[in-house]
Amino acid sequence: MANFFHMGGYAVFVWSAYGISTVALVWLAVSSLRASRTTRKRVEALRARRRKEG
């Protein structure tokens, strides 16, 4: 297990490459999904208001 984390001496490089990639990709996915949901809700709210106003 320690060997695994040690990465033959390249631990800093390997793990920061994987770490940075994970953070960036997760952040992009989560922010996209979140923004997509909030805009959809705003569209629906606007529509509902229109309907009520006639």
Added chain:
Amino acid sequence: MSTPLSATFRAILMRDIRLAWSQGGTGTMALSFFMIAVTLFAFGVGPEPQVLARIAAGVIWVVALLACLLSLDRLYQADYEDGSLDDLALSPLGLTGVAAAKILAHWLATVVPLILIAPLLGMFMNLAPEGYGILLLSLLVGTPALSLIGSIGAALTVSVRRGGVLMALLVLPLYIPTLIFGVGAVDAAMGMVGSSANLALLGAVTLVALAIGPFASAAALRLALE
């Protein structure tokens, strides 16, 4: 033998060249910028002749590129704002021809003077004697691409208020190959290696820019005129 088409082309060409060298035109300004900016490098880097000689070709190329970019900013703007671009669009030449004429005018009126003064700046920068010929040749082959590519950026941002920075952001990445091959040619010649490969690639970039530039500029102008 002068067809109306080439007459219109020539009319735009001559008018733009005249404008560039009239009072407050971009021609003199770009030239002054070119000279001042190159000397700034000497102040920034220090006066050691060897250091200056090493970076001379790169500095001259980069500053020529920036001078070209700055002078392209308003390539279409004045004609767009006073409405004469609408008239030009309806001319038999079409917007592609108009763009080609204006690009050629820019190169002749603004860029060629930069090339002509480059040897003087080479002297300031202590450029090695064997570098002058190839510097001029590389500028001659490469700078048309700068006018052509820059024209696309100018056309895309013509209707954008304060589009200058945006234009630089769009255009500068596309300038990189020209810069690399241009400076590469000079460096190769000074390292006593053949510079023909770099010159050929530089020419190829210019040809690609020639194939794309006028059409993409016309498409962007059409968009702005809608």
Added chain:
Amino acid sequence: MHRFANPAEFNRLADRILPWAIAVMAISLVAGLYLALIGSPPDYQQGESVRIMYIHVPAAWMAMFTYMVMAGASFVAIVWRHPLAELAGKAAAPIGATFTALALITGSLWGKPMWGTYWQWDGRMTSVLVLFFLYLGYMAIWHGFDDEEKAGRAAAILALVGVANIPIIKFSVDWWNTLHQPASVFRMGGPTIADSMLWPLFIMATAFQAYFVVVFLWRMKLEINQRKLSVMNRAEVYG
């Protein structure tokens, strides 16, 4: 083709694809990460640092693939005035920019132990950097215009002009013969890297591809709804 010009139709299609894409992404990501980090042998020359390749290479592939998607969408947008095509370019750009940035970052993290330097100005790295700048310009031009439709078409023209950069990336390796390794997977005469490394690489590439599909569809829905909102707001002001 024009059936999907209808946003509602597109949303239905997206909702049908999304669960599958998420499933493919999850499975290939787990399998790919296992193979990349544990299941594959260290390289006989590069040791364990070769494991960076399993994210670096897929990220670089996706950086180019996403630009192709953007360019293709831009082409459709200009030629057929397809309303969703412009939005497709806008939706793809941030994903492509992220992949490009990751390709550069992981590449430099791989380069440090292998070549002794984080950054080397060789052909391929330079053109990937240029690709990153092209993404930045593409995203900036969308914000430069007040009129969304004009912004979309201007961005499409820019994307198509930038396509001239893609072959430069692919062939720059041959132009500047420097430290960077020549392409070793896609080349004449078949790949030169071992199967034990090829499998994790392709599975990770699949995971990245599926990730692109998922996030792209989410962003498409986002852009469609945003366009809807701005249309509705305009109707409110002028209507």
